[in-house]
Amino acid sequence: MARTIIPIGPYHPLQEEPSFFTLTVEGERVVAVDVELGYNHRGIEKLSERKTFDQSTFLVERICGICSTSHPFAYTRAVEDIISLEVPQRAKYIRTIIAEGERIHSHLLWLGLAGHFLGYNTVYMWAWKLREEVLDAMEVLSGNRNNYAMFKPGGVRRDIKASDIPGVIKKIDSIIPTLVMLKKAVMDDPVLGARTKGIGILTKEDAINYAALGPTSRASGVARDVRKDCPYGAYDRVNWEMIVTQNGDVFDKLVVRVLETFESVKIIKHCLLNLPNGEIDAKIKNIPPGEGIGHIEAPRGEAFHYVRSDGTNRPVRHKMRAPTFMNLPTYKATVIGQTISDATIIFAAIDPCYSCTERMTVRNTKGKKLYNGEDLIRLSQEKTAKIKSKLGVK
């Protein structure tokens, strides 16, 4: 059958971020998929090297607006790993509260967008209306709706006032009835079921082979969650469950996210009610030479940061890996063989975040050839040879 290539993007109403997809189709069936990124690359890893350890916290916060807690959390843990520092208990609890608040609003945001893609604008409006309550609670705790700026290496920047706690708990509790209603509406709806069940299946094998992370892997039956596997913050002190489903289709990814929201509410409430007293900041004086890693469970999966210090006040190297980087290749396993109309929701099912993913770019002004790793090494060697011949050095 004749093959047709459908270009989508880079500016399309499907996602708020620019991304370019090329779908090769035979009739209605997708036979190949290609993703081109780079519209969001801002050179954050390099920028981080010219900022001090404290300033970098605010920079990594702006990697992604939705994960604006996950990246600082992973980064501060990496810096604390260099000095093997134990953060005060109260700071750990506050960090957990903020991280879970972010998870709720991120999952609700995804649920709304998924509803929008499927033609259910009611779900979109309800989910986002509900999300506002969470953002209000976060505004009380941190002073901003997004970009909370609560983190710093060694602890947190702001304390939670005892007088704020009842109000925040009331706000968080108030979303439960609507969330239950939304859960029923989404999970029992026959049309939504028909659109999502058995669509874009990521098998357990594929999830392991592609090293999928977060809700994408948990929906495929891979019980992988940094919060359980390698507890940080206050997660080991709270009683909560990891949500794992078996089918790996879009519906299961949806179920995982909806049910995780309930767990997050549980964690926030527990942490707020059992907030220990004491310091909120370990007051780091200086950072010795060394390297550290920090990884945490972001709403989309594991966010990973690596920081190397040479004893000055700036990181020499700062490497980050966002969950979408691992989840994006699973398109190869999920989209191929599906119809074009289902491709939209399958693309959206991993909750892609390109501004997180784009850490490296290859530029070529002639627009003829893209350089790969080998080419870059060759070019570098050629330059050295040129300089050598210029200077007359052999």
Place this chain on the structure above:
Amino acid sequence: MNIKLKALLKSPWVFHLSTGSCNNCDIEILDCLTPRFDIERFGMILAGSIKHADVLLVTGSGNRKSMERVKKLYDQIPKPCLVVAIGECALSRGMFIHSYNCPVPIDKVIPVDAYIPGCPPKPEAIIAGAVKLIEKLKKNVK
């Protein structure tokens, strides 16, 4: 009065353009459309294609790769049109001013009519900005 401009101010349809932002401003723009803020009461809805839009909402710090597309897209939007830069990155590149991949601010590439500061600007700020812009234009037109 210019009939085109009069029609534009009645129900300005917006097209949202991210030039390498962190998503926050984009999410807040979408937030404006949802029930709490409901920017639709000013006649604004999000247009799927730039050819249907009257207002261009630009966010982000102006990445090299996307800036070429921004120019192309600006040529496609029916004129007269309005351009609103939203968020600190779109105004001055903010934190990314020293980045190798964000060479120029957006207003050096396309003409910008209104600036809404904030990182990210609250939905209230976006609505206030939009209303101020419309009011100002109405005064000028009369």
